[in-house]
Amino acid sequence: MALFSVPTPVTTILLDIEGTTTPITFVKDVLFPYIKENIKKYLLEHWQEKECQEDITQLQKQAACNESQTLAFKLQRAEKDSHIDGFVPIPSAISDNETENMIQAVVDNVYWQMSLDRKTTALKQLQGHMWRSAYITGQLKGEVYEDVVPSIRQWRELGFKLYIYSSGSVEAQKLLFGYSIEGNLLKLLDGHFDTTVGHKVESKSYRNIADSIRCSPENILFLTDVVKEAFAAEKAGLHVAVVMRPGNDALTDEDKSSYCCITSFHQINFPSENN
Ligand SMILES: CSCCC(=O)C(=O)COP(=O)(O)O
Numbered sequence: 001m002a003l004f005s006v007p008t009p010v011t012t013i014l015l016d017i018e019g020t021t022t023p024i025t026f027v028k029d030v031l032f033p034y035i036k037e038n039i040k041k042y043l044l045e046h047w048q049e050k051e052c053q054e055d056i057t058q059l060q061k062q063a064a065c066n067e068s069q070t071l072a073f074k075l076q077r078a079e080k081d082s083h084i085d086g087f088v089p090i091p092s093a094i095s096d097n098e099t100e101n102m103i104q105a106v107v108d109n110v111y112w113q114m115s116l117d118r119k120t121t122a123l124k125q126l127q128g129h130m131w132r133s134a135y136i137t138g139q140l141k142g143e144v145y146e147d148v149v150p151s152i153r154q155w156r157e158l159g160f161k162l163y164i165y166s167s168g169s170v171e172a173q174k175l176l177f178g179y180s181i182e183g184n185l186l187k188l189l190d191g192h193f194d195t196t197v198g199h200k201v202e203s204k205s206y207r208n209i210a211d212s213i214r215c216s217p218e219n220i221l222f223l224t225d226v227v228k229e230a231f232a233a234e235k236a237g238l239h240v241a242v243v244m245r246p247g248n249d250a251l252t253d254e255d256k257s258s259y260c261c262i263t264s265f266h267q268i269n270f271p272s273e274n275n
């Protein structure tokens with residue numbers, strides 16, 4: 001088993017979820033189908049609630065269809081969503097009759113975003129809120145690979161700080177680790193970041209995380225399955241390793257020669273273990 005030796009300045013480990021701590025199949029075959037099967041029922045039941053209305057407002061802003069926005073805002077947003085093939089707008093409801101149309105537009109917009117595996121903050125917030133009751137009632141349990149819990153326990157014992165950075169909302173992350181197949185893992189984690197700090201393929205996001213935890217980028221090791229994320233993190237000065245799990249996107253030969261690659265957290269070796 002090839003080992004990845006953690007560079008000496010590293011004090012903090014930042015973990016991606018999907019494809020790193022957790023099988024992609026759990027997200028694609030369990031979490032996402034739950035949203036598709038339940039979105040309409042969820043909207044009908046929660047429509048009047050403040051949290052649900054806030055989620056809809058965010059989706060409308062993302063879709064550039066909130067009529068209260070200025071033209072400049074609409075144009076700026078239009079570059080985000082409405083240029084994409086199959087774009088589904090969300091109108092504002094005016095009368096009760098139109099609420100039904102609006103709910104259907106939200107359903108269609110969510111289906112459309114999910115068909116492209118979009119990682120917009122608006123979509124991720126709504127998904128997190130929808131998964132809440134399924135985790136609490138035991139209908140969902142967060143999956144983690146078998147090497148994850150023993151490794152992160154060991155890293156903590158060695159004194160490392162552990163953070164999560166995922167496109168899934170902070171609430172969705174806390175649900176996944178709080179109601180996991182291995183019990184409540186939240187006490188093993190020092191904090192969580194989602195796309196509200198920026199998108200995972202942008203270097204600035206990693207600098208924001210470093211600033212937020214008062215840590216120099218060179219003290220952080222980021223583990224992810226996505227090469228574009230590894231590239232952005234490295235550009236920000238973080239150390240990176242790319243995680244290859246069954247079912248992850250295959251890496252090119254160039255990726256494999258550009259990054260340290262591991263298939264299990266057990267391959268991570270710390271300076272103190274070398275002595
Ligand atoms: C945090 S649970 C939901 C996973 C999710 O929605 C997602 O987009 C995962 O993306 P990641 O950044 O963890 O690869």
Ligand SMILES: [Mg+2]
Nearest residue numbers: 016018019225
């Ligand atoms: Mg990932």
